[in-house]
Amino acid sequence: EVQLVESGGGLVQPGRSLRLSCAASGFTFDDYAMHWVRQAPGKGLEWVSGISWNSGSIGYADSVKGRFTISRDNAKNSLYLQMNSLRAEDTALYYCAKDRGPLPGRDAFDIWGQGTMVTVSS
Amino acid sequence: QSVLTQPPSVSGAPGQRVTISCTGSSSNIGAGYDVHWYQQLPGTAPKLLIYGNSNRPSGVPDRFSGSKSGTSASLAITGLQAEDEADYYCQSYDSSLSSFGTGTKVTVL
Numbered sequence: 001e002v003q004l005v006e007s008g009g010g011l012v013q014p015g016r017s018l019r020l021s022c023a024a025s026g027f028t029f030d031d032y033a034m035h036w037v038r039q040a041p042g043k044g045l046e047w048v049s050g051i052s053w054n055s056g057s058i059g060y061a062d063s064v065k066g067r068f069t070i071s072r073d074n075a076k077n078s079l080y081l082q083m084n085s086l087r088a089e090d091t092a093l094y095y096c097a098k099d100r101g102p103l104p105g106r107d108a109f110d111i112w113g114q115g116t117m118v119t120v121s122s
Numbered sequence: 123q124s125v126l127t128q129p130p131s132v133s134g135a136p137g138q139r140v141t142i143s144c145t146g147s148s149s150n151i152g153a154g155y156d157v158h159w160y161q162q163l164p165g166t167a168p169k170l171l172i173y174g175n176s177n178r179p180s181g182v183p184d185r186f187s188g189s190k191s192g193t194s195a196s197l198a199i200t201g202l203q204a205e206d207e208a209d210y211y212c213q214s215y216d217s218s219l220s221s222f223g224t225g226t227k228v229t230v231l
Contacts, residue, residue, distance in 0.1 A: 035220065037168075037222075044124070044209075044211065044222060044223075044224055044225035045160075045162075045168065045211050045222040045225070046222065047213075047219065047220040047221060047222060050219055050220060059219035095167060095168070100173065104219055104220070105215050105219040105220055106155065106156065106215055107156070107158075107173070107174075108156075108158035108170050108173035108174070108213065109158075109160075109168075109170060109213075110170045110173070110179065112167040112168055112169070113167065114167055115167060
């Protein structure tokens with residue numbers, strides 16, 4: 001079964017850090033680009049970051065650039081998001097999503113995890 | 123701020139046809155980049171509905187169709203059913219890689 005399972009969310013104080021993980025199974029992980037997408041409570045979807053199959057192409061939304069770092073370990077079929085200098089506005093459900101192609105940006109996201117909640121509050 | 127604008131809501135009676143617009147610009151949809159559509163049922167993760175402007179993944183009913191023209195795209199739902207009540211998002215590429223639309227809530231009357 002094709003599956004993405006996120007973990008690492010939780011309650012964190014403003015200014016602190018958190019690392020999200022996404023475990024992939026059921027498909028050839030290193031053939032595809034991967035993404036993080038977030039959804040604040042009651043709000044729409046916001047693309048956060050994407051990474052190509054070989055980590056050679058990486059992109060970030062302006063709202064997280066310089067604070068968040070996406071990475072992947074193809075040997076472990078895993079995707080990560082290191083989130084530093086967290087702000088209240090980063091509070092959201094964070095989804096891991098698989099791209100239909102090897103490079104981020106052009107193709108659709110065909111597989112989504114169930115998300116992990118990040119709450120930034122003092 | 124999303125660069126893709128959708129109407130906040132649309133509604134229709136069962137069996138009717140509804141359409142959702144996705145308005146972009148010359149830097150995204152108008153530049154020739156594909157548009158994709160997602161359905162998000164209440165309390166669940168988004169699901170890919172349409173990719174590459176008008177293609178349906180396996181398992182998506184043919185009641186759902188997509189089109190694109192100029193700087194805009196549309197999602198049409200024909201034969202509206204109660205289970206179609208959900209939020210719908212368009213997605214395309216722009217200078218910041220991917221961007222989602224503002225989202226549209228479809229209500230079945």
